[in-house]
Amino acid sequence: MELVEAIILSVLAASTPLLIAATGELVTERAGVLNLGVEGMMIVGAACGFGGAWLSGSTIIGALCGIIAGMLLSLVFAMMTLGLAVNQVASGLALTILGIGLSGLIGAGFVGERITPAPHLHIPGLTDIPLIGRILFGEDPFIYLSLALVVAVWGFLYRTRPGLVLRACGDNHVSAHALGYPVLRIRTLAVMFGGACAGLAGAYLPLAYTPFFIPGMTAGRGWIALALVVFASWLPGRLVIGAYLFGAVTILQLHAQGAGVGIPSQFMSALPYLATVIVLVLISRARTGGSTAPAALGTVFVPDR
Amino acid sequence: MLNSTPDLHSSETPLLQTVGLTKRYGDFLANDRVDIEIWPRQIHALLGENGAGKSTLVKTIYGLIQPSEGEMLWHGERMVLSGPSEARSRGIGMVFQHFSLFDNLTVAENVALGLDGKETFKDMSARLEQVSNVYGLPLDPKREVWQLSVGERQRIEIVRALMQDPKFLILDEPTAVLTPQEADQLFIVLDRLKTEGRAILYISHKLEEVKRLCDTATILRLGKKVATCNPKAETASSLARMMVGTEIKEVRAGAERKITVPRLVVNDLSLEPDDPHGVRLQHISLELRGGEILGIAGVAGNGQDELFAALSGERLSQDPGTVVIEGIAAGQLSITQRRKLGAAFVPEERLGHGTAPRMKLSENALLTGHAASGMVQHGFINTTATLRAVDRATEAFDVRKAKRDPEAASLSGGNLQKFIVGREILRNPAVLVVSQPTWGVDAGAAAVIRQAVLDLAAAGAAVLVTSQDLDELAEITDRIAVMFHGRLSQPLATSEASREKLGLLMGGSSLEKDAAHAVGA
Numbered sequence: 001m002e003l004v005e006a007i008i009l010s011v012l013a014a015s016t017p018l019l020i021a022a023t024g025e026l027v028t029e030r031a032g033v034l035n036l037g038v039e040g041m042m043i044v045g046a047a048c049g050f051g052g053a054w055l056s057g058s059t060i061i062g063a064l065c066g067i068i069a070g071m072l073l074s075l076v077f078a079m080m081t082l083g084l085a086v087n088q089v090a091s092g093l094a095l096t097i098l099g100i101g102l103s104g105l106i107g108a109g110f111v112g113e114r115i116t117p118a119p120h121l122h123i124p125g126l127t128d129i130p131l132i133g134r135i136l137f138g139e140d141p142f143i144y145l146s147l148a149l150v151v152a153v154w155g156f157l158y159r160t161r162p163g164l165v166l167r168a169c170g171d172n173h174v175s176a177h178a179l180g181y182p183v184l185r186i187r188t189l190a191v192m193f194g195g196a197c198a199g200l201a202g203a204y205l206p207l208a209y210t211p212f213f214i215p216g217m218t219a220g221r222g223w224i225a226l227a228l229v230v231f232a233s234w235l236p237g238r239l240v241i242g243a244y245l246f247g248a249v250t251i252l253q254l255h256a257q258g259a260g261v262g263i264p265s266q267f268m269s270a271l272p273y274l275a276t277v278i279v280l281v282l283i284s285r286a287r288t289g290g291s292t293a294p295a296a297l298g299t300v301f302v303p304d305r
Numbered sequence: 306m307l308n309s310t311p312d313l314h315s316s317e318t319p320l321l322q323t324v325g326l327t328k329r330y331g332d333f334l335a336n337d338r339v340d341i342e343i344w345p346r347q348i349h350a351l352l353g354e355n356g357a358g359k360s361t362l363v364k365t366i367y368g369l370i371q372p373s374e375g376e377m378l379w380h381g382e383r384m385v386l387s388g389p390s391e392a393r394s395r396g397i398g399m400v401f402q403h404f405s406l407f408d409n410l411t412v413a414e415n416v417a418l419g420l421d422g423k424e425t426f427k428d429m430s431a432r433l434e435q436v437s438n439v440y441g442l443p444l445d446p447k448r449e450v451w452q453l454s455v456g457e458r459q460r461i462e463i464v465r466a467l468m469q470d471p472k473f474l475i476l477d478e479p480t481a482v483l484t485p486q487e488a489d490q491l492f493i494v495l496d497r498l499k500t501e502g503r504a505i506l507y508i509s510h511k512l513e514e515v516k517r518l519c520d521t522a523t524i525l526r527l528g529k530k531v532a533t534c535n536p537k538a539e540t541a542s543s544l545a546r547m548m549v550g551t552e553i554k555e556v557r558a559g560a561e562r563k564i565t566v567p568r569l570v571v572n573d574l575s576l577e578p579d580d581p582h583g584v585r586l587q588h589i590s591l592e593l594r595g596g597e598i599l600g601i602a603g604v605a606g607n608g609q610d611e612l613f614a615a616l617s618g619e620r621l622s623q624d625p626g627t628v629v630i631e632g633i634a635a636g637q638l639s640i641t642q643r644r645k646l647g648a649a650f651v652p653e654e655r656l657g658h659g660t661a662p663r664m665k666l667s668e669n670a671l672l673t674g675h676a677a678s679g680m681v682q683h684g685f686i687n688t689t690a691t692l693r694a695v696d697r698a699t700e701a702f703d704v705r706k707a708k709r710d711p712e713a714a715s716l717s718g719g720n721l722q723k724f725i726v727g728r729e730i731l732r733n734p735a736v737l738v739v740s741q742p743t744w745g746v747d748a749g750a751a752a753v754i755r756q757a758v759l760d761l762a763a764a765g766a767a768v769l770v771t772s773q774d775l776d777e778l779a780e781i782t783d784r785i786a787v788m789f790h791g792r793l794s795q796p797l798a799t800s801e802a803s804r805e806k807l808g809l810l811m812g813g814s815s816l817e818k819d820a821a822h823a824v825g826a
């Protein structure tokens with residue numbers, strides 16, 4: 001039983017950065033922008049988040065540094081793809097390369113340092129309930145924040161007028177422009193939100209997951225977050241399922257390796273990535289009918305004036 | 306709610322007046338000092354060829370683009386619009402030609418996006434139902450737009466505009482995509498709006514329609530206003546002359562054509578769509594003989610694109626015998642193999658389907674011509690031959706371009722279409738399948754293309770023309786069949802295919818059933 005509890009706790013922790021980053025990317029893509037630079041924004045968020053926390057001694061300041069770093073990097077992307085109408089795929093890949101380099105530079109001074117990880121919630125009585133107590137009431141604050149974020153994004157997209165306008169920009173930017181909506185401004189804001197989420201997701205890794213910074217510590221999580229958005233068919237609710245599923249694969253393969261299952265460890269470590277590929281293939285095969293990808297996703301828009 | 310009480314003084318100043326309105330893009334004058342007056346209780350037609358500046362003018366009036374010079378007066382006072390939402394708040398509504406709708410959103414969401422969001426979604430939905438009932442434009446607010454027909458989509462646009470209670474409504478080619486019956490229903494609504502005291506600016510290519518509906522007409526040519534007249538006092542050909550500036554050559558059918566052997570036969574062709582929004586082709590059969598021109602009418606999106614893909618070989622059919630070209634079962638043959646049998650294809654979309662936009666004309670000529678001409682020798686491109694092909698098409702079809710071999714995308718719509726049609730016809734095909742041959746093409750180029758199609762048939766080829774323009778089909782075809790929901794009707798002889806009969810078929814009724822009704826009554 002203790003093992004089950006431990007597994008669930010570590011699955012939640014492993015899933016949270018995926019969920020936060022994917023939620024941000026979902027909003028960006030719903031506005032019609034494909035930002036492939038999630039990995040780059042995450043790793044810069046991790047470096048800056050750790051740096052902020054190490055220098056200030058505060059997890060909150062660390063998280064804020066991660067958010068701001070991700071947002072600034074996403075602004076570079078917005079300037080290129082929205083301001084200068086550069087190809088989004090190429091810009092996104094370039095952003096990842098830039099982010100990886102930049103994080104190494106920023107984080108160079110912090111390698112080998114340790115910080116106090118983010119405190120876990122403790123409600124006397126509730127947290128002490130056996131089995132479910134720690135899972136429901138004893139997590140780090142980011143986990144609750146990530147779930148609140150998904151609910152907020154869902155409410156924004158489907159229950160508010162600005163959310164409707166954002167979805168409209170992603171469906172048909174020509175129509176949205178013709179009706180008088182500032183397509184490029186809305187998209188810039190969506191890209192910045194995506195950047196902020198990616199930065200926070202990256203910062204989660206050194207702030208709560210492992211209390212130190214190593215270069216390349218995002219280890220492809222940004223790419224998994226991208227795949228998750230497709231897996232969720234751009235619906236926030238399904239994102240939660242997807243993120244926890246991928247988190248579970250990541251953790252279970254570790255335990256399987258620990259238990260000495262006779263499969264090469266390299267294969268087991270590749271499982272989450274393999275699962276990403278398989279899910280992407282299955283989804284693209286099973287796609288039918290209406291609400292799939294935002295119709296204007298990844299297309300360049302230049303308004304006529 | 307619809308409280309536009311007629312203003313007693315409205316007849317003294319125009320509702321909207323443009324004074325010397327000019328829009329410049331670099332050296333190009335899209336609008337050149339255009340003066341136009343819009344009065345309440347009038348339907349005002351705006352006529353002109355493609356590129357005459359109609360869209361630029363209405364976009365300026367709707368606040369989408371800023372004029373370079375000149376001004377607009379609204380109720381006699383100077384008006385500067387910061388954007389469409391300001392135009393809407395002043396009472397200017399617009400129904401766009403290429404609908405400004407969002408396919409993956411519901412009807413109610415689409416309407417909400419066109420309003421200014423001051424009421425709750427629930428109130429708005431209630432008002433939507435009310436307005437759509439008052440005007441007899443039924444809509445289901447919960448459905449997503451991609452599921453709706455073109456006519457229903459236009460209804461959304463009109464209801465959305467009416468919900469702002471506009472004093473002035475602009476309609477950009479509203480009937481281009483409607484069946485004749487749907488257009489008649491629209492005219493009833495427009496007449497009613499007029500009697501309510503609203504002003505309407507009506508853009509159309511269809512001159513008979515303008516004569517019937519409109520009180521005033523302004524004609525634009527090359528960005529300039531050439532005339533304002535009463536369309537009811539003009540003839541269709543006098544209006545056309547003002548639009549084009551010269552007489553348009555009449556298309557001549559020429560001598561009696563000799564109908565020969567079947568060259569294109571389709572046998573019970575059924576095909577599942579390959580995209581979720583596509584149309585399933587169901588049991589399509591037709592026989593087309595040499596010397597014959599068959600027209601396919603129908604509202605866009607009823608399977609015409611899918612049929613074109615099945616005929617051209619972009620999609621293969623299960624059974625090779627469903628498509629027979631020159632007596633050979635071609636259902637499983639590739640596009641190139643079909644071309645080698647003597648078939649030629651002109652798709653609807655000029656840029657991206659008919660040509661590769663960023664490639665030169667000679668390269669585009671090679672792309673369709675390599676199968677059946679000397680353009681490729683021992684695997685190498687013979688550039689002299691490809692350039693010669695461009696020159697031949699240029700000369701025979703009067704293609705106007707800046708240099709000998711420009712990029713396809715740099716040509717105007719009409720000239721590029723002449724080049725594409727010319728490229729295919731000059732290969733002397735036995736079978737020509739052409740989709741929307743003169744869509745968005747100016748009247749002069751349209752006449753050239755139609756004449757070329759007639760001449761090709763006279764030379765013995767079989768021609769299949771898909772078009773939404775019934776006048777065009779009446780002018781050049783021998784028989785007309787109608788596509789509806791992926792099915793093809795029995796062809797009617799063109800001489801017997803009245804607009805009413807075709808309209809019924811385009812709306813999905815069958816003629817036999819209605820005939821039976823008539824007998825019964």
